[in-house]
Amino acid sequence: MKINYRQTCILIFLSQIALKFLALPSLLYTKSESNSIFVALALMILDGVYAFFILNMAEISGEKNIYEFLKSCLGTVVSKIFLALLLIKFALSMANISKGLEFFVVDNLYNELSWFAYILPLAALIGYMIYKGIRNIARVGEIVCWFVLVGIIFITAKSFANAEPESFLPLFKDGLKPLMESGFKYSSWFGSSTFLLMLFGKVDFKNKKKSQLIRYLLLAILLVQFVYYVFYGVFQITSPTHNFCLSDLSQFSSLHTSIEELSWLVVALWIVAQAVQLALYGYCFQQALKYIFNIKNNVWPTLVVMLYVFTLSVVGDLTIGLEQIFLSPAVSVITICTQYILPIIVIVAGKIRYKNKKPPKQAEQHSLVEDSTKPAHEKKGA
Amino acid sequence: MKIKAEKVEEQIKAKLHESSDIKSRAVKFFGCNVIIMYIADITDNKLLNDTVIYPITSYTRRVAGDKYAALRDKVLSSIELNELDIDGATDKLLHGHTLVIVDDAPKILTADMEKITVRAIAEPPNNLVIKGPREGFNESLKYNLALIRRRVKSDDLVIKNLELGKLTKTQISVLYFDSVADKKIVSEIVDKLNKIDIDGVVDSHYLISYLQKNPHSLFKQVGDTEKPDILLGKMLEGRIGILVDGTPIALTLPFIIIEDLQNSDDYYGQPIHVALVRILRLVGVVIAVLLPGIYIALEIYHYKIIPLSFLVTIMNTTQGIPFSPFVEVIFVILLFEILYEANLRMPQYLGIATSIVGALILGETAVNAGLVSPPTVMIVALSGITFYIIPSQAGQFSVLRALACLVGACLGIYGILLFCVYILAYLSSFDSYNSAYLAPTAPYIARDQKDFMMRATIDEMTNRPRSIANNRNNLRRRGK
Numbered sequence: 001m002k003i004n005y006r007q008t009c010i011l012i013f014l015s016q017i018a019l020k021f022l023a024l025p026s027l028l029y030t031k032s033e034s035n036s037i038f039v040a041l042a043l044m045i046l047d048g049v050y051a052f053f054i055l056n057m058a059e060i061s062g063e064k065n066i067y068e069f070l071k072s073c074l075g076t077v078v079s080k081i082f083l084a085l086l087l088i089k090f091a092l093s094m095a096n097i098s099k100g101l102e103f104f105v106v107d108n109l110y111n112e113l114s115w116f117a118y119i120l121p122l123a124a125l126i127g128y129m130i131y132k133g134i135r136n137i138a139r140v141g142e143i144v145c146w147f148v149l150v151g152i153i154f155i156t157a158k159s160f161a162n163a164e165p166e167s168f169l170p171l172f173k174d175g176l177k178p179l180m181e182s183g184f185k186y187s188s189w190f191g192s193s194t195f196l197l198m199l200f201g202k203v204d205f206k207n208k209k210k211s212q213l214i215r216y217l218l219l220a221i222l223l224v225q226f227v228y229y230v231f232y233g234v235f236q237i238t239s240p241t242h243n244f245c246l247s248d249l250s251q252f253s254s255l256h257t258s259i260e261e262l263s264w265l266v267v268a269l270w271i272v273a274q275a276v277q278l279a280l281y282g283y284c285f286q287q288a289l290k291y292i293f294n295i296k297n298n299v300w301p302t303l304v305v306m307l308y309v310f311t312l313s314v315v316g317d318l319t320i321g322l323e324q325i326f327l328s329p330a331v332s333v334i335t336i337c338t339q340y341i342l343p344i345i346v347i348v349a350g351k352i353r354y355k356n357k358k359p360p361k362q363a364e365q366h367s368l369v370e371d372s373t374k375p376a377h378e379k380k381g382a
Numbered sequence: 383m384k385i386k387a388e389k390v391e392e393q394i395k396a397k398l399h400e401s402s403d404i405k406s407r408a409v410k411f412f413g414c415n416v417i418i419m420y421i422a423d424i425t426d427n428k429l430l431n432d433t434v435i436y437p438i439t440s441y442t443r444r445v446a447g448d449k450y451a452a453l454r455d456k457v458l459s460s461i462e463l464n465e466l467d468i469d470g471a472t473d474k475l476l477h478g479h480t481l482v483i484v485d486d487a488p489k490i491l492t493a494d495m496e497k498i499t500v501r502a503i504a505e506p507p508n509n510l511v512i513k514g515p516r517e518g519f520n521e522s523l524k525y526n527l528a529l530i531r532r533r534v535k536s537d538d539l540v541i542k543n544l545e546l547g548k549l550t551k552t553q554i555s556v557l558y559f560d561s562v563a564d565k566k567i568v569s570e571i572v573d574k575l576n577k578i579d580i581d582g583v584v585d586s587h588y589l590i591s592y593l594q595k596n597p598h599s600l601f602k603q604v605g606d607t608e609k610p611d612i613l614l615g616k617m618l619e620g621r622i623g624i625l626v627d628g629t630p631i632a633l634t635l636p637f638i639i640i641e642d643l644q645n646s647d648d649y650y651g652q653p654i655h656v657a658l659v660r661i662l663r664l665v666g667v668v669i670a671v672l673l674p675g676i677y678i679a680l681e682i683y684h685y686k687i688i689p690l691s692f693l694v695t696i697m698n699t700t701q702g703i704p705f706s707p708f709v710e711v712i713f714v715i716l717l718f719e720i721l722y723e724a725n726l727r728m729p730q731y732l733g734i735a736t737s738i739v740g741a742l743i744l745g746e747t748a749v750n751a752g753l754v755s756p757p758t759v760m761i762v763a764l765s766g767i768t769f770y771i772i773p774s775q776a777g778q779f780s781v782l783r784a785l786a787c788l789v790g791a792c793l794g795i796y797g798i799l800l801f802c803v804y805i806l807a808y809l810s811s812f813d814s815y816n817s818a819y820l821a822p823t824a825p826y827i828a829r830d831q832k833d834f835m836m837r838a839t840i841d842e843m844t845n846r847p848r849s850i851a852n853n854r855n856n857l858r859r860r861g862k
Contacts, residue, residue: 006826105796110683117793121800128804132811139810139824140803271799 005208007138008199009216010145011280012051015192016044016220018277019093021152021246021270022100024189025231029239031182034168034232039182040224043190048217050343051193055213057350058200065201067291073349080292082342087288089194089338091308092331094281096188098312100244101274108247109268119313122275127306129279130286131298134202137283141276148273152223155250156230163233187332191339197346198284246270282309387417387483390490394419394472394481404475411438411457411484414449419481426497430480433461434493438482450487458482458491465489476551498522503529506608506630508773513650515611523553523627529610530557530623538562544575546589550582553627554589557613562620564851567815571622571635586626586633593624593635596812600778603814605634605641612646620852636815638849640822640834642772643667648837657836664835666771669764670779674711675786675798677761681707683794699755708791710754714762715787717744719780722766821849 003011020040028036061069070079101122106113129137172179183190231249235242242248285308286301295301325331391406398404406419418434437457445452454463463482466474471481471490478496503525505511506518519526527541542556554575558568571593578592586606594603605621607613608630613623616634624633643663648656680688681696688696703710721740728736745763748754765783769776782805789797809819822830830847832838846852 004825109796110794113683113794113796118796121793121797125800125804125807129807132807136807136810139818139820140806142824142826143806143810143820144803268795268799271796272803275800275803 001133001135002202002204003135003138003199004204004206006212007142008055008196008203009212010141011138012193012196012213013216013220014141014145014148014273014277015195015280016047016217017148017152017223018192018274019096019100019189020224021227021244022103023243023245024186025228025245026240026242027186027189028182029232031185032178034236034239035172035179036182037168037225037228037232038172039179039186040228041221042179043183043187044192044217044221044224046340047190047193048221050340051196051213051217053347054193054196054343055203057347058196058203059205059208060350060354061200063201065291066197066287069200069350070346073346073353082346083288083292085334085338085342086194086197087285087292088334089191090198090281090285090288092188092335093191094278094285094309095312095325097274097278097281098309101271101278102313104244104247105271108244115313119310122278123306123309125275126279126282126309127302129276130282130305131302133298134199134283137276137279141280144272144276147269149219149223151269152227152246155246156227159230159234159249163230164236165233167233167236168229184332184336185327185329187339188335191335194339194343195280195284197343198287278309384486384488385483385490387415387485390468390483391417391419393468394475397468397472398475407435409435409438411441411449411453412445415485416453417481417483419475419483420495421475421478424478424497425480425495429497430495434458434480434482434495450484450491453482453484454491458493461493464492466492473551498524500525509607509609509612509646511645511647511650514646515609517610518608519610519625519630519632521628521630523555523625526610526625526630526632527555527557530614533610533614542572544572546575546578547580547582550584552583554583555625557617557623557625558621559617562618562846562852563622564620564816567636567851568622570815571624575624583626583628585629586624586631587629589624589626589633593633595814599812600781601639601809601819602642602775602778603637603812603819605637606631606774607634608632609646615646615649616641619846620850636817636851637819638814638817638821639809639819640849642775644833649840653837653839660835660837663771666768667775667779670768670771671765671782672786672798672802673765674715674761674783675788675790675801676795677757677790678707678711678787679790679794679798682791687795696755696757699757702752703755704753706791707758708787710758711762711787712784714748714754714758715766715784717748718762718766816851817849822847 024040025036028039032039057069064072067079067083070082074082102115102118105118106115129140227245227249231242231245232239234249282305286298286305289295289301289304290298387408395401395404395406403422404419405422406417409416409418416438418430418438420430437460438453441457443456445456454465464470464474464479466489468490471479471492474492475481478494479492480495482491482493484491500522501520503517503520505516509518517529519529530539536559538559538561540558540560544554544556545551546554556568556572556575574592575589578589580588583589590604591597596603605616607616613632613634617623621634621636624635626633643660645659648660651659681700685693700707705713717740721736721744725736725740745759749756749759769779772779786798786801789801793800806820806824810824812819818825821827822834827848829845830849832843833847
């Protein structure tokens with residue numbers, strides 16, 4: 001089952017914003033202060049560039065999935081090593097999202113909620129979506145993304161008047177070094193285009209519009225910049241103490257209206273985006289497992305993903321434990337390697353292997369399931 | 383092989399277990415025995431007398447030679463006749479045909495004399511419109527087909543007749559536009575219908591479980607309508623209609639969820655007003671399904687979210703209520719559902735009394751007795767009323783509302799959000815005959831947004847929707 005180009009762009013959009021409104025703004029501030037806004041900008045642009053190249057390579061690869069593609073370029077053993085590294089990356093991303101979600105749900109949204117009540121329905125939902133495949137995840141993402149977008153803008157706009165632009169000045173007073181360090185240390189929160197590698201052979205490039213990808217990338221970047229601007233502008237030097245950007249912003253507003261508290265409900269909408277994102281990374285995790293161990297059916301890898309999501313919540317003191325793992329230099333090296341070096345190798349190897357091959361023209365492509373709604377004559381290009 | 387009229391009569395009667403309503407009348411036609419057989423209750427007696435019995439008995443011209451040929455070609459030439467063997471003739475007899483059995487004839491003559499007694503064509507109660515056609519289907523397939531034929535003067539309309547039900551032998555018609563409908567889907571539907579092994583088809587809903595892809599799903603997968611203009615509108619978009627004799631409800635396939643948010647009125651009104659109404663319907667659905675669940679969740683887990691003044695009101699009114707919010711809401715929902723069921727099946731004059739007793743006396747008394755709080759009654763009543771914004775989906779909304787209440791009570795807002803995502807994921811996963819169930823939202827189909835929440839003017843909707851798997855002829859009309 002394939003997804004169309006627009007759905008891919010929406011998944012990129014959701015992936016770009018997924019981890020950015022949790023603890024990241026406050027964490028970035030500890031290293032690079034209000035200039036963190038530029039760290040986020042630079043790394044998101046980098047992710048956008050990667051998205052372009054990876055999608056281009058996915059288009060060239062045609063019907064090949066990532067494993068077949070890598071095997072044709074680098075051989076079986078190297079391919080499996082690559083996939084194992086990607087598996088680690090997706091596992092880390094899932095842990096990061098799950099940790100943030102649990103922090104928000106269990107500690108912020110409820111006075112007390114057992115981890116059991118939190119994780120069981122979530123694991124079941126993720127399992128269901130993964131089992132149903134990427135088309136299912138993409139369609140859900142397509143519906144929820146606009147609600148999430150409007151919700152985030154609503155929350156942030158309420159505090160916009162309180163943001164003080166002077167707090168950002170002077171720019172780069174300690175030079176670029178803290179920004180580089182910050183980018184390196186918190187790289188796990190970026191790399192939102194890596195999942196595209198697992199969508200090789202699963203995207204319908206018919207009706208592709210490059211402007212669509214640019215639009216969604218721009219939208220994600222502008223949204224994140226807007227939220228960060230308001231967040232740093234409002235909280236300034238107290239930013240490191242505000243661990244959950246969106247909920248803290250929603251509580252801080254000079255507007256005292258009777259609907260103010262309802263912004264909490266809007267924040268809760270963000271849970272939906274996180275669930276979709278978790279399902280997306282879960283899907284990538286499942287696919288990597290299938291390719292590495294040559295598993296044909298969906299059941300066992302899905303169960304493994306569900307078990308992993310479940311375990312994330314069970315193991316020890318999750319919040320502190322995982323935080324330390326994510327901030328360790330070893331994890332930063334692994335994430336930089338998987339997010340930025342692996343895709344380059346894939347792209348370069350692909351360019352060499354398929355150097356004369358151009359993306360197939362629309363008429364040559366196979367009919368695609370997601371556009372099953374199109375009339376048969378349009379599918380066949382007749 | 384020549385037949386003997388009396389013998390054939392006996393054979394047919396024996397085949398039909400000597401049923402009392404089978405009548406036969408023997409007449410002589412120039413010395414030849416002729417037996418006329420018919421089923422009294424479904425035969426038009428006047429037509430029978432005028433076109434069969436009277437011409438035979440009063441024929442005065444001399445007939446030499448073959449009497450059977452004379453009857454067929456001269457005496458009964460004014461009516462359409464079939465020549466059949468005993469099995470075929472018996473079958474026709476059951477369909478209201480009259481049999482003319484002539485001694486020493488090679489076949490039996492049959493003529494359609496069916497008397498159709500039907501309800502008058504009236505406006506269906508479920509599809510009321512302010513503007514637009516008010517005709518509705520009735521229980522006669524012939525009449526219903528006539529309502530369609532009257533509107534379509536094109537050779538493009540195809541009507542395929544089938545017979546289903548081993549005992550009822552119900553007539554079924556599959557309708558579509560040859561140049562619009564996807565032929566693969568047509569043959570898939572016809573194949574499915576032909577494979578149905580059932581003793582009787584009492585209503586078109588009997589066919590639904592055979593036609594839908596997920597028979598155990600809560601969600602509706604086959605469209606239905608009681609109005610010819612709606613059926614025609616859907617067929618023009620590429621859908622296939624199914625009419626069943628004995629029921630006014632026509633089925634349509636493929637079905638996508640947005641269909642029930644649309645109403646035939648929408649196409650006869652102003653686009654801006656239509657957009658507003660459609661948004662209201664969508665909001666109504668959300669209120670109907672989620673409001674009681676959200677109320678429970680807020681009261682149990684997230685009372686901090688409720689604005690203070692409203693919270694104080696709620697606390698004042700819920701003080702002393704012996705039940706938890708969940709039990710309280712479920713109690714009121716049950717009360718509401720019982721009243722609804724009772725109201726639906728009672729005679730109309732009693733129904734009004736029940737409404738007054740239910741809504742005013744029971745509700746008021748329950749609140750005064752301290753069993754339920756006023757906000758709960760208000761919330762459930764609001765949810766209950768909004769159900770009927772889309773009456774055809776009320777059943778599934780009711781189940782979803784109960785689930786949302788349960789999830790809200792167990793997991794709060796988090797649970798309700800996950801519940802919504804689960805429903806979306808579930809609905810995203812199935813297609814109805816190559817049409818995505820959530821189209822044109824997921825997948826997003828830009829062209830079809832002209833008839834989604836906002837409706838473009840008729841002249842702007844130049845193409846058939848891509849959400850529906852129609853085959854060819856995509857251009858509907860030229861724009862202005």
